[in-house]
Amino acid sequence: MHIKSKMAKNHKIVSLVNAEIYQRNETETKCSTHTTEDLLMYCNSCQFPICRDCITSGSHHNHEMIKIGKAIDNNRNKFSKLIKQSKEKLSKYEKIVKTIEKNSQEFSVSVSQKINEVKTRNNQLKAALDRIELEYIRHLQDTDRENQKSMTELKNRLQKEMADLNQLIQECEGKQGNENIGMVQFVTEVKKRLEKYGSCDLIDAANSKDLFGQLGTKTATTVNSPLPQNRNIPIATSVMNAKIVSTFTSDKTHVVTTGNNQAWLLNSGGRKITLVTSYGKVIKYINTDFGVYDAAVSASGDLFVTVYWGNKVKKLTSHKTFTDIYTAADDYETRGITVTDTGHVLVGFCCYIYSKLVEITTSGEHIRTIQYDTVDNKLLFDSPRFICTNINGDIIVSDNRDKVVAVNKSGTKRFIYDGKERKL
Template sequence: MALSESQIPPDAQHYLVCGTEDCEKNCQFYCNDCHLRMCELCMGEHQKNKKTKNHEVVHYKQRKRRIPVVKCKIHPTKDIDLLCEECQIPLCSKCTATKEHRGHIFTDLEIVFAEKVSQYQEEIDKIQNYFEPVSQDVKIEIAGDVTEIKKIMEGIRTAMKAEAEFVKRMVDAVTSDKIEQVNKIEQSLLQTLNGQNQEIDDFINYLNDLIQTYYGYLSPSKIENLTLSLKSKSLKIRPVPETSKPVPPVFTAGQHSKEDVAKLLGRITVPNTKPENRKIKPMETASTQLKPTGKQKKQNREKSDVKQTLCLSSSVTKVREYTVPGFNGVFHISLDKSGRLWVSDGTGKLIQTDLQGNQLQKIQTSGGYGYHTVTQDGDLIYTDNRNKVINRITPDNTITEFIKTGDWEPLSIHSSHINGDILVGMIKYRKAKVTRYNKTGTEIQNIQRNNNGQALYRYPHYVTENINGDVCVSDYDNAVVVVDKSGQHRFSYTGQGSLFYPYGICTNVLGHILVCFSISNTVHFLDQDGRFLMSLLPTEQQGVEDPRSVCVDDENNLWVGQITRTVTVYKYLQ
């Protein structure tokens, strides 16, 4: 269901219908004079009408806000449309004649309302483009700290357990040695006692023998034995052998406290260091369309530092070159974060190769020109113009349907290095446009016409983005078309005096626009304002032959794909 104008916030992307009678199309434009919402078709009719041709017609987001209709409480038939400058209260035209406001200065309330809306919109932009993203950055940083703290604490726990296991092993080893010592002492004592026991046994045997002898002397039948015993000088029994009591060892328990054990196992200390405050990035001017994150801002600053030290070289040096087998020409190149690249030809073959040209994987697509790109997350996304969808390939090679483009046929695609937005060049029934999606696939901007309502594009078969947020399109209809980040036309480049059919396009860290011109076998270098700087020429050294695609890598090398199935890498900055 379509929403009314009062139901949506100023920057919302909901469907708002045209305000022209009996028209239910999507509203894209607004007449500031008659406060009328219009679709593209009704806007054209509005500007053709003699009565309204001089009206100020703008994109809907750039409209002047109409003040709410409020009736005056004193004069109910009148609308409140003025502001008393002295009393600072809104009133109707009839109130100006009352005694309370006689001689005061009055201002059109609509002007004041527009100023306030503009001020609040600026504050909203600050919130959306600075405070909220920075807060999200802080949340991400905190989440990273949480992960890091958990990792550190788990490491401490693991170390403590390992140390405890080591101490336990030492305790077991020492205990085993002491038990062995006890065993040896026991064995020695028992051996002594066993010797004493044997000595007593021998003495008892001696006594038994002596008893038997004495009994023999007392027998009447052996009286001669008694006579012999009487002749004996004395009767003497050997004394009981001397033995000694064993002295057992004494075990003295160790004197250990919990603190002693704690010392053995190390200790945990919290550094007496004052926590460092997180750095809050300073507020920067940002577009409502482009919202760079903290990481992206850092990358932008690094690129800015590089920009101060680089310039175009007077000579172009070939770094390396290789051929892509099985191709009928390298029509587009996308470099991924691993240093490998995706290349496509004119028949729908899309392959990933290493830097020697060896094929790593292959996908059959519906074909096109600049129809694939690598996102900030390292995923490859590519258009399917037959099914009117955009597909995503994750690093694990899973292909999923990412964005549906409805009735529009997607031709070209580019993932923003500034904020991850996705730019898609599309056509439908002799119409063409560039649509911006955020990284989750939500449509946030359409670029189709210039300030005069004329079509900007006819066949946007390559699209890219410059460092200043400009959207640069290589349109097969003889031009490179550049608009700013809000969609306003900046310039069109049509070559150097001859027929101009541009192909692949890219930009570099200096804001230069590089575009292939296959007819003259050159790559044109433009500055970010569209001024021609130089050409990469088909000399024997440079070796350019019918170039179709260009891109630059993180080391500021220029990659050129040619119809000869060759990819050549050049060093062109110094």
């Protein structure tokens, strides 16, 4: 009925749902400066829609203008492109969001895996520590058994000497009143018998517990750890603190310990080797028909020597004689010798400037030769006089050039030290 009315013939009817949009669109057809005027043209120079009053006011004089309908058509294409670009960006954002969600999920899974790895390594570490504890306790118990055994042997020895001394005292007291010449002879005999009871003078009975030393710890070996970066865990082992048990004098310059409170004494180039106890008591002499340059003892107690002005390595047999186990070329001479932790024998050889180390088994089988630097192919040694190995398996050589040459267990040079100060 409203539409049929003459008064509403120019009215436009819209639904209440579209009323707000219609009102906004109607507002957009009016000029923002001249609010009662419709937008008729579009100024390309200002890129702004204008009305009739805008044109007549002269503010857009000489500006390029087109009809508003054409401007709408032109911008409709641009608007379509903008929509397309917006959709493309939206698609990219959606992909990024999916990537973030995927990475976040994968990271969570990785964290769970790392947590499990940490727990596993923690359990491995606990197991390793338990093994260390057992090894340490076992070592302490073994040390205690060894000490108890040594102390028992020492006590038995002292008790036997005490019994002998008591018997000697009784004999002396029984003959104390004699006035014949036999008394003089007996006094001489007593003096000789007393000389062999010297062990009592080496022990302070009031402080006998010092013989055990004092238990301490040191980093001795390492075990593979489950920790990252292949870190190592030090094993604490029981050691006896250094303590002087006895002192004695000798005309020998070389001391080679056997590991059972005994040592071989010799002079470089000498022909006699002496086996003594840690108190200096001579056990035996071995005379050789050759000069001995250096000696070494294996863990099983075998004695190996190098020949002075010779090219042979010899081993002491059970018959107390030396037998050849390795012979180098005639132009080589033997020098220092040592036994490694692996039970092999390292021997130094020199030949003018062509010195080398040779590793052999205890039976004399050749294992390898260490002679040249693997980096610059230069000779490592010049008459390796004395040799030893450290806890890492490195081989340390006292060289004739007044230098110390160190190579690792594979024979690669670590350093050469000549006594000069190094600047860091």
